[in-house]
Amino acid sequence: MLSRVQTEPTPAGVAWTSSPAGKANASDNAREVQRPVSPDSREDDSGWMEVGKKNKPAITRTTLATESAITRIFGGKLRSVLSIPGSSKDSVTLEPYQPLQLDIQSDHVRTIEDALKHITLAETVSMQSETRGGMVDAKKQVTLESLPPLLILHLKRLVYDAKGIQKNSKVIEYSTALEIRPEIISPTRRTNQSIKYQLYGVVYHHGKHATGGHYTIDVLRQDHSEWVRIDDTHIEPVTEKDVTAHEKHAKLDKTAYLLFYRREPDNPK
Numbered sequence: 062m063l064s065r066v067q068t069e070p071t072p073a074g075v076a077w078t079s080s081p082a083g084k085a086n087a088s089d090n091a092r093e094v095q096r097p098v099s100p101d102s103r104e105d106d107s108g109w110m111e112v113g114k115k116n117k118p119a120i121t122r123t124t125l126a127t128e129s130a131i132t133r134i135f136g137g138k139l140r141s142v143l144s145i146p147g148s149s150k151d152s153v154t155l156e157p158y159q160p161l162q163l164d165i166q167s168d169h170v171r172t173i174e175d176a177l178k179h180i181t182l183a184e185t186v187s188m189q190s191e192t193r194g195g196m197v198d199a200k201k202q203v204t205l206e207s208l209p210p211l212l213i214l215h216l217k218r219l220v221y222d223a224k225g226i227q228k229n230s231k232v233i234e235y236s237t238a239l240e241i242r243p244e245i246i247s248p249t250r251r252t253n254q255s256i257k258y259q260l261y262g263v264v265y266h267h268g269k270h271a272t273g274g275h276y277t278i279d280v281l282r283q284d285h286s287e288w289v290r291i292d293d294t295h296i297e298p299v300t301e302k303d304v305t306a307h308e309k310h311a312k313l314d315k316t317a318y319l320l321f322y323r324r325e326p327d328n329p330k
Contacts, residue, residue, distance in 0.1 A: 126157045135159050135213055138206040139180075140247040145199045147192045155206055160213030160319070165233055166220070173214065173235040173320065174242075180205075181245045204247040212258055214320040219271050228271040232311050235260070237301055239322055262321035263304060269314050276318075279304045 126132065136159040143152040163176035170176045183202045190197040220227045240255040261281040268274025277292045279299060290299045310316065 122152075122154050124154065124156045132157070132159060133209075134211050135209050137161065137209045137212070139203050140206040140249075141201065141203045143186065143199055143201050145188070145190065146197045147190060159209075160215045162215045162217055164217050165229065165231055166217075171232075171234060173233060173239065176214075176216070176233065177241065177245055205241070205245055206247045206250060208241065208256055208324070210324050212322040212324065214322070216316075216318055216320070218266070218316060218318060226271045228266070228269065228274075228316075230269065230311065230314065230316050232307050233317060234305075234307050235317065235320060236305055257325040258322035259325060260304070260320065261323050262319075263317050264319035264321075265310070265315050266318045267313070267315050277315075 126136075136157055139156045139158055141154045141156060143154075145152070163173070164170070164179055165176055167179060170179050181202065181204050183200050186199045186201045187196055188199050189195070216233060218229045218231075220229050237260040239258040239260065241258070242255050243251045243253060246252075246256070263279045265277050265279075266274050267277065277290065279288055279290050281288055288299045288301060288304055290297050290303075307317075
């Protein structure tokens, strides 16, 4: 599986969509932050009516996807709200994700928490307005509608430029405890409590280039007794400090690529 990730960062059966930074064209059904679209999914055109902030109505549509044991364990949903000037209704789309991709290109993103917050930054979308008869700047904002029992975070380290595919080796800090703050949760699902996760696995990419390199993994034993490092057929115990030694990893051209978190019990779903 890891060798497949090296040559093709997209998980099998999933297509990723993206749009350039800055203003996005309305025809790009995407954010600057990439989002997965299941090949078996389709948009529910019927939608339903919601009442949002200040009693403003919203038409909500959902991208339908085939549910399975895998999606119930690892899958969640994003809520994308498009507010169009002059429109009496917001347009809301619920989209599945699995895993959750995190854009780390911004200088403001230095931790996993920063990357999660970056998902929710509002962006401007230029689009044609039927009511105003011209182009308008709509506001688009994404929040987390639901979170799975096991959350996989995919750090987007591939950069596409004139030279081809490059690797972003930026250090992104993370710890074994993750708190997802209420402000990045959808208003319809938000509570006063953070949602807490515990790290149980990290996949690393070793090497300076995106087109080559090597993968290793640190994984927490099922009984939580110790961390184990797996490098091909070599297996050795490591400490929690070794798992989160970001600067040490950077000196070895070793970067976290996938983070696996387990949701703590007694948290809102």
